[in-house]
Amino acid sequence: MAKFEIENLNLWYGSHHALKHVSLSIEALKITALIGPSGCGKSTLLKTLNRMNDLVEGCRITGRVLLDGQDVYGGMDTSLLRRRVGMVFQKPNPFPMSVYDNVAFGPRTHGIRGKARLDDIVERSLRAAAIWDELKDCLKKDALRLSGGQQQRLCIARALAVEPEVLLMDEPTSALDPISTSRIEDLVVSLKQNYTIIIVTHNMQQAARISDRTAFFLLGELVEYGDTEKLFSLPRDKRTENYITGRFG
Amino acid sequence: MMRNRFEEQLGLLNRELLKMGALIELSIKNATQALLKQDVDAARAAIRFDNEIDQMERDIEALCLKLLLQQQPVAGDLRLISAAMKMITDMERIGDQAADISEIVVHLSGAPYIKKLEHLPLMADTAANMVTGSLDAFVAKDLELVCKIIAMDDIIDDLFDIIKNELIELIRRDAACGTQAMDLLMIAKYFERIGDHAQNIAEWVEYSITGRHKGEYLS
Numbered sequence: 001m002a003k004f005e006i007e008n009l010n011l012w013y014g015s016h017h018a019l020k021h022v023s024l025s026i027e028a029l030k031i032t033a034l035i036g037p038s039g040c041g042k043s044t045l046l047k048t049l050n051r052m053n054d055l056v057e058g059c060r061i062t063g064r065v066l067l068d069g070q071d072v073y074g075g076m077d078t079s080l081l082r083r084r085v086g087m088v089f090q091k092p093n094p095f096p097m098s099v100y101d102n103v104a105f106g107p108r109t110h111g112i113r114g115k116a117r118l119d120d121i122v123e124r125s126l127r128a129a130a131i132w133d134e135l136k137d138c139l140k141k142d143a144l145r146l147s148g149g150q151q152q153r154l155c156i157a158r159a160l161a162v163e164p165e166v167l168l169m170d171e172p173t174s175a176l177d178p179i180s181t182s183r184i185e186d187l188v189v190s191l192k193q194n195y196t197i198i199i200v201t202h203n204m205q206q207a208a209r210i211s212d213r214t215a216f217f218l219l220g221e222l223v224e225y226g227d228t229e230k231l232f233s234l235p236r237d238k239r240t241e242n243y244i245t246g247r248f249g
Numbered sequence: 250m251m252r253n254r255f256e257e258q259l260g261l262l263n264r265e266l267l268k269m270g271a272l273i274e275l276s277i278k279n280a281t282q283a284l285l286k287q288d289v290d291a292a293r294a295a296i297r298f299d300n301e302i303d304q305m306e307r308d309i310e311a312l313c314l315k316l317l318l319q320q321q322p323v324a325g326d327l328r329l330i331s332a333a334m335k336m337i338t339d340m341e342r343i344g345d346q347a348a349d350i351s352e353i354v355v356h357l358s359g360a361p362y363i364k365k366l367e368h369l370p371l372m373a374d375t376a377a378n379m380v381t382g383s384l385d386a387f388v389a390k391d392l393e394l395v396c397k398i399i400a401m402d403d404i405i406d407d408l409f410d411i412i413k414n415e416l417i418e419l420i421r422r423d424a425a426c427g428t429q430a431m432d433l434l435m436i437a438k439y440f441e442r443i444g445d446h447a448q449n450i451a452e453w454v455e456y457s458i459t460g461r462h463k464g465e466y467l468s
Contacts, residue, residue: 232323232324233323233328241325245323245324
């Protein structure tokens with residue numbers, strides 16, 4: 001079943017046509033990888049899914065983005081949209097506060113106050129982000145003093161705390177060492193039981209390792225979209241082959 | 250073109266495969282010559298020659314593993330390297346079987362043949378051509394050539410049936426022929442197996458070009 005249905009999406013930053021007639025269907029409870037060279041539009045597409053581009057001046061969009069059949073650009077409340085569609089960024093960006101307060105931040109914003117309830121959400125979110133065992137005894141620790149890998153998992157926990165349905169990840173491991181990267185990859189794969197995950201990555205092996213479906217973008221166009229295994233073993237388009245084999249350019 | 254170093258290494262892999270193919274061709278020819286001339290020394294040399302092929306297999310395998318490790322190939326590159334690894338296994342088996350034929354030649358020495366050996370060299374030539382043709386097709390990514398080569402295995406199978414029937418007839422007429430007939434049948438069977446391995450090689454070439462195994466269609 002499709003979680004997101006993107007129909008003939010065009011996006012301009014001023015006069016720059018950044019996404020060109022993009023149509024694709026993103027399956028629920030699967031990991032979809034968006035790949036392509038810098039400037040191909042993959043991160044732009046990711047940001048259209050929870051309307052992060054609304055804040056960019058001169059950004060204009062045509063086409064439709066349907067979340068469970070509902071147009072996210074058709075009057076949907078953006079804070080509700082962003083609760084349903086969470087995001088994790090390239091560089092871990094914990095708030096300058098304790099581990100606990102980072103995770104409780106979203107739920108508090110949504111009006112949850114009771115300590116027992118917040119304790120429960122914090123534990124559940126940290127467990128889901130596979131970092132509870134490491135941090136359970138130092139929930140009051142300043143989040144900025146954690147390692148890069150821990151900070152990123154904390155950010156994932158923070159995103160999960162508001163019980164989203166979709167998790168958007170923009171190169172979530174590019175600033176991490178191999179061990180932290182491997183932990184995040186394992187985590188992402190385990191999260192797909194409950195969440196639809198869309199991940200932008202420059203790491204071809206990562207896309208091949210963890211995603212179910214892969215979309216290849218070039219110059220704002222969706223060149224090829226299909227099962228990851230097939231796309232990495234027998235791409236249909238010569239441009240895809242050239243990119244994934246490192247011969248692009 | 251980017252990835253120049255990788256391209257160079259793939260070029261080296263192609264050259265090494267062609268070299269191994271030439272050794273395989275030679276091993277089949279050596280075994281066939283020893284057989285036809287009943288030349289024990291040549292047969293013993295052919296048996297020793299198998300060591301060179303084994304070494305070549307290990308060298309190419311090491312090169313493929315290095316490429317997998319260093320370049321983490323995908324798509325066409327991954328198919329090419331994985332096909333190469335499968336092809337060298339079949340080539341190595343052909344080398345073994347050429348040596349097995351030579352061992353029978355040593356064993357057969359001294360006694361005149363019970364029949365003229367006309368079909369065995371044809372089987373040998375066809376199999377050798379299949380191997381070298383497959384490797385040429387691999388390097389040139391020539392699908393048309395590879396399809397022709399795959400079909401050539403039928404020629405070898407037909408020749409095997411002819412030889413088998415001739416030997417049955419000989420035994421039927423004179424049971425004393427039986428011992429040598431069995432050895433000749435073994436040799437024919439080895440050539441028939443060599444043909445199967447050559448067909449496997451051609452099928453791996455087809456896979457490396459198309460991404461499909463024989464008889465498999467894309468959805």
